[in-house]
Amino acid sequence: MEARKVYVSGGSTYVISLPKKWVKKTNLKPGDSLMVTEHGSSLLIGTSAIEKESQTKEIKISQITSSEALERILIAFYLVGYDTIKIKVDRKDHLAYREIIRNIMDYLIGVEIVEDTNEAMTLEIMLDYKRMSTMQILQRMFSIDRSMLLDLGKALKNMDIGLAKDIIAREKEIDRLYFLVVRQLKSAVEYQQIAEKLGIKSQRDCLGYRIVVKVLERIADHIENIAKSYIRLFEIQKEAQLDEFIDITKDIVATFEKSVQALFTRNGEMAEIVFYELKKVEKSHSDISKRLFEIEDIQSAILEKTMLDSFGRIASYSGDIAEVAINMSTEVS
The missing domain is CATH 3.30.110.20 (Alba-like domain)
Known part of the structure; x- marks a missing residue:
């Protein structure tokens, strides 16, 4: 970091000199234009090339x-x-x-x-940053995760193995979107112009979005894990009583929806409600966990425990999203 003095030219124009090392590095010449972007109390100065060079x-x-x-x-x-x-x-x-x-x-x-x-x-x-904003992709990931959770509840209720297999297939799309968002965020951190194209208001938000996109990817992984475990459970115990799992699925969906809504609207108060609702999920999780000790068939108990652990992780990830929502709702003065 260097300190630069501000000079007045012509009585009304404020001027600062550019670092010679940076001028040579960017191959800047007299008459070239620079892009000046306001960023709170700071100014970001860059070359006039909006697009980053092809690598x-x-x-x-x-x-x-x-x-x-x-x-x-x-x-x-x-x-x-x-x-x-x-x-x-x-x-x-x-x-x-x-x-x-x-x-x-x-x-x-x-x-x-x-x-x-x-x-x-x-x-x-071949990607066009203007056509796929980061927020649009995050919303798409949330929509897929939510549909997977809702259909998981239906599969458990109706003992629908076909639907469980379809849920597993949908997880691949989440992986594709995850890789795309990570690529976008890496470019947005380096290039302010790209961040603006992606709809990212502040480059400091990239850290929060990086956490969220990983959370959304992990939620899909755990939904897939539950579906696979249920299919195996169905093979050895077709009449398994999973009413408690169906109920906890509904509670987790509601908490997940609220955490993501708090993120998208930057509503810290709504995010706080998520933590209150998570206590209910934790109570249900604890009750189911105690019941598992009563299951005589060891393999069935292990599969239900695997499912329960994944449900617990999904609920915990909703809390992580709520934390990011609180952080992003707090503006730095």
Whole structure:
């Protein structure tokens, strides 16, 4: 950080000098325009280029230990913001690597294969920040999570295994949206102009959104876990009495809805109500937990305990969202 004196030019224009090192780094020349953005009591000065420069990464599969490692690397490059990823196919056992590259499009939004030859494959990430704001995607994730929870209650009530399997299938879309939001937030932290395009009012909100998107992804994971455990439970005990699980599902849905509404409206008072309602969920959780000790079949008890633990985690995540809502409703003066 450097201190700069303010000078008056022409009696009414206030002027400061720019750091020479920064001018050289950005290749700024006399006559160029700069973007000046007000940010509370601060000013953000940047070059006039609204879009960040396209970033390209080149990798060789001969330098990667396995096809699974390639998958993790490609996801990492997507998240940090690369726009083009060139993969050199320079080893004989390349088929598994090619399969990973093709499958990556199933859970990374905006990724397309633009080159596929004997020697190389190239991925291009084609995303328009204006068309998919961060808040819109978070709302979409909430909508999917909510529908999964509601249908979970229906599946338990009606002993509908088909619906339970459909719930499991929906979890993949949450993963796709999760990766997209993380990529957006990384760019928004670095580029104020991109943050504005994504509908993020303040870059400091990115930390809160990063917590929320992870919470929404984890909620979907736990709903999937409950559905899988229920399917296994149904196979060994088709007439399992799950009325208490159905009731706690309703309470968790209501608490989840309120926490997300508090976040989207930045309503700290509503967020406080969430913590009060969570006490009711905790009481139900405790009552069910005690009943599980009465189940004679050990495998059934274990599966119901697994389901109950996931319900507890979902409720806890609603509290995490409420905490973020309180933090974001408090403006820094």
